[in-house]
Amino acid sequence: MLTLFLIVLAVIGLLVVMRREAGASATLLVLGVLGLVGLGLGAPVIGVLLLIGAAVTAVAGLPVLRRMWLTPRLFAMFKKVAPKVSDTERTALEAGTVSWDGELFSGKPQWSKLLDYADSGLTDDEQVFLDVQCAKAAGMCNAWDIARERADLPQELWDYLKKEGFFGMIIPKEYGGLGFSAKGQSMVLQKLAVNETLMVTVGVPNSLGPGELLLKYGTEEQKDHYLPRLSDGREIPCFGLTGPRAGSDATSLPDTGIVCKQMVDGKEVLGLRLNFEKRWITLAPIATVVGLAFRLFDPDNLLGEKEDRGITLALIPRDTHGMEIGRRHAPIGSPFLNGPIKGKDVFVPLSTIIGGEPMIGEGWRMLVECLSIGRCITLPSGATGTARYALGWSGGFTRIRRQFNVPVAEMEGVQEPLARMASMAYIAQATVYQTANLIDHGEKPAVPSAILKSQLTEFQRVLLSDAMDVHGGKAVTLGPRNYLGIGYSANPVAITVEGANIMTRNLMIFGQGAIRCHPYVLDELAAKDANDAKAFDKAFFGHIGLIFGNAARAFTLGFGLGKPAVPFSAPANVYAQDIARLSAGFGLCADAAMASLGSALKKREMLSARLGDVLSNLYLASMVLKQWEAGDKVEGEEALLHFSCRFLLQRAEQAFVEIFDNLPNRALGKTLKRIVMPTGRRWNKPHDDLARDIAKRVSTHSALRTHLLANTWDQNDGAQPNPLATYNALLIEYDRADALYRKLNKAYAKGELPKTALHPEQRVEAGLEKGLISDEDAQFMRDFEAQVLELLTVDDFAYDELASNKAKVIYHNAPIAGHQAPADPAHTTH
Numbered sequence: 023m024l025t026l027f028l029i030v031l032a033v034i035g036l037l038v039v040m041r042r043e044a045g046a047s048a049t050l051l052v053l054g055v056l057g058l059v060g061l062g063l064g065a066p067v068i069g070v071l072l073l074i075g076a077a078v079t080a081v082a083g084l085p086v087l088r089r090m091w092l093t094p095r096l097f098a099m100f101k102k103v104a105p106k107v108s109d110t111e112r113t114a115l116e117a118g119t120v121s122w123d124g125e126l127f128s129g130k131p132q133w134s135k136l137l138d139y140a141d142s143g144l145t146d147d148e149q150v151f152l153d154v155q156c157a158k159a160a161g162m163c164n165a166w167d168i169a170r171e172r173a174d175l176p177q178e179l180w181d182y183l184k185k186e187g188f189f190g191m192i193i194p195k196e197y198g199g200l201g202f203s204a205k206g207q208s209m210v211l212q213k214l215a216v217n218e219t220l221m222v223t224v225g226v227p228n229s230l231g232p233g234e235l236l237l238k239y240g241t242e243e244q245k246d247h248y249l250p251r252l253s254d255g256r257e258i259p260c261f262g263l264t265g266p267r268a269g270s271d272a273t274s275l276p277d278t279g280i281v282c283k284q285m286v287d288g289k290e291v292l293g294l295r296l297n298f299e300k301r302w303i304t305l306a307p308i309a310t311v312v313g314l315a316f317r318l319f320d321p322d323n324l325l326g327e328k329e330d331r332g333i334t335l336a337l338i339p340r341d342t343h344g345m346e347i348g349r350r351h352a353p354i355g356s357p358f359l360n361g362p363i364k365g366k367d368v369f370v371p372l373s374t375i376i377g378g379e380p381m382i383g384e385g386w387r388m389l390v391e392c393l394s395i396g397r398c399i400t401l402p403s404g405a406t407g408t409a410r411y412a413l414g415w416s417g418g419f420t421r422i423r424r425q426f427n428v429p430v431a432e433m434e435g436v437q438e439p440l441a442r443m444a445s446m447a448y449i450a451q452a453t454v455y456q457t458a459n460l461i462d463h464g465e466k467p468a469v470p471s472a473i474l475k476s477q478l479t480e481f482q483r484v485l486l487s488d489a490m491d492v493h494g495g496k497a498v499t500l501g502p503r504n505y506l507g508i509g510y511s512a513n514p515v516a517i518t519v520e521g522a523n524i525m526t527r528n529l530m531i532f533g534q535g536a537i538r539c540h541p542y543v544l545d546e547l548a549a550k551d552a553n554d555a556k557a558f559d560k561a562f563f564g565h566i567g568l569i570f571g572n573a574a575r576a577f578t579l580g581f582g583l584g585k586p587a588v589p590f591s592a593p594a595n596v597y598a599q600d601i602a603r604l605s606a607g608f609g610l611c612a613d614a615a616m617a618s619l620g621s622a623l624k625k626r627e628m629l630s631a632r633l634g635d636v637l638s639n640l641y642l643a644s645m646v647l648k649q650w651e652a653g654d655k656v657e658g659e660e661a662l663l664h665f666s667c668r669f670l671l672q673r674a675e676q677a678f679v680e681i682f683d684n685l686p687n688r689a690l691g692k693t694l695k696r697i698v699m700p701t702g703r704r705w706n707k708p709h710d711d712l713a714r715d716i717a718k719r720v721s722t723h724s725a726l727r728t729h730l731l732a733n734t735w736d737q738n739d740g741a742q743p744n745p746l747a748t749y750n751a752l753l754i755e756y757d758r759a760d761a762l763y764r765k766l767n768k769a770y771a772k773g774e775l776p777k778t779a780l781h782p783e784q785r786v787e788a789g790l791e792k793g794l795i796s797d798e799d800a801q802f803m804r805d806f807e808a809q810v811l812e813l814l815t816v817d818d819f820a821y822d823e824l825a826s827n828k829a830k831v832i833y834h835n836a837p838i839a840g841h842q843a844p845a846d847p848a849h850t851t852h
Contacts, residue, residue: 025065028060041574046080114468131644133588141205152209169357185255190233192234205458208403210224212403212451229397230261235335239376281320294372296365312338312340334381349361349362391466394468406454413730418752418813424763441713446485449646535637575606576610590651605640610697639673643671656729661712722756736750775788775789783804
């Protein structure tokens, strides 16, 4: 009995030491004391075993002893098996900063660090711009007009965007820009997402492009010349990075610049001869200045002894001799201006290099550092704005669309996607806003940028599919009245650009985070490169302590023991505590995967993707809790919080299960499963009751719907009709209309109205005639039904209008009224 008691005490003591990462000394104390107790109280076997464990711990764990024999051997082994980090990988790893993503990697997230990023909200200037200028710009857009009739924004909209400084949001006021915060920039793009072409046109110059590169790296002369001109639209920028043979692998640029001398206006000028071919360059067809990435070589050593000078960036005026620019690609679903750029033997002076001669060869670092911020904002903000508009349209449509004498919003088959849409919009809004808040506090979130870009654009894919489903025929018939279909067809653009989601999920989130965000791996690699055994010893054994700590935390928290204190009250506290549990499990699995697979983990992309999925869902859930804690809560939001957190944590646990099932070392997978999920999975998909409650709120005039649609374009104050504003107005009046629907339908069912009164309008008139409703009610229903019918109506066109080449139209039957069938044999009537 004493032996069993000592074993139990030893296990408990070791778990406590491991959870606290108290180190070898504390372990030695627990084992030594219990071993002596065993010897003293008549349990010699367990006492000796415990003392042997204490001796092994002392020799292998105490720094003064292990550095004499163990550390040198481990260091030599590590140098043989550690993955080699290329220069480009190292640049990517060193770019940006680590904040909350690092806490999640640690396995013991300190929530106070996240909550310390206070949110000051938008400035007065940003809010006014959002309310006034953004509303006016949105009100000039009609998706059909832009996509099919002009393949461009209207000229008056272009003029307005330039006049009001939309292209200079990130440029400081001293250069004529708006000087907006990251949060302000994000909110603008969310509002402009009512039209995807408008959002992309404004977003790209404020993201990865010449403006941001000049701000961070440009010479003073370059800043003084270009930034004011970019701010007021005199210059329209584009940036040429990708090409036919360099897309996701942007470091393999085949485009070259050769340092040379050339006579210009009778003077010998030192410069670059560029040869390049770029594709998929947004705004290229109309750009006045082109940012260009290329590989620079100096074969004649005009700048020094080194020939390969690395990736370099330059800024080239449109009219530079030898550059071909102006043709267009046709992006799927959306006509935003995008096209190729080519150049053959294009000579430019050295002064065109962004940052001048000191920044030669620094192009990859410059791009990665800028991307860590731009990728957090532009596409994630566009996806979030799209989510909110799609939710607003869908909630309104499903309430006014009646089938079987009830709104389709009352059907559970429709309520399920509505609730999912509301949750994804809520998660996206919280995540993009709170990450922008981190940026405003000086962070450059490299790993979160990959999470946001891939996860939120995937949300957009699901959301738009759900929106198409609940709209039915309204959305699949294109025309000026269709506010959804063109955006839906353009969604693959967001999935593909700025790092395709397949690559981002499989290679970048965990692949970059495993080294960049891990508390010790980067230090271990640095110690290897510096051949510093002492630094390696500190990092490696700290790493060992973290592994044991995460195992103990995951295991005990799996049984509900030792739940961490979190700075949240109910209902958020249970989710914060479970994020901590899963964070410990994630840290353990990450280390197990790296240790068991080593450098081969790079090739195990599906496994890496699942580890990235865990991290992504924990990050998204954390941002939801941060937003909940910081925001003003409205009636019904608690249900959305529960739905969203359960949705994300269920996805995280599913990713864990797939990790356990697919680790090549099956014994390791089973062991990890027993440690991380000792009692099995904890989270199921959100309950149907939550879905019903949320769906009702987003499809009626409610505080939750108003909250989710805040700062969208929701007023009928533009040159173009605003369906969202019309839906909102109808929902305000819906209870009155619904009562009248019920009264008239009940009367019809009883035979009190003529059997021919099949349309709602007919029943209104029949009900008025029978005295069932008043004149006032009848007029109300006439107006209400007129607006409903307009929103349900789809467009139709002349028979040959959809054909861009009328000469190829086949008139199958008799000639269409007003048209004479051509005599050409190719137009034979069938």
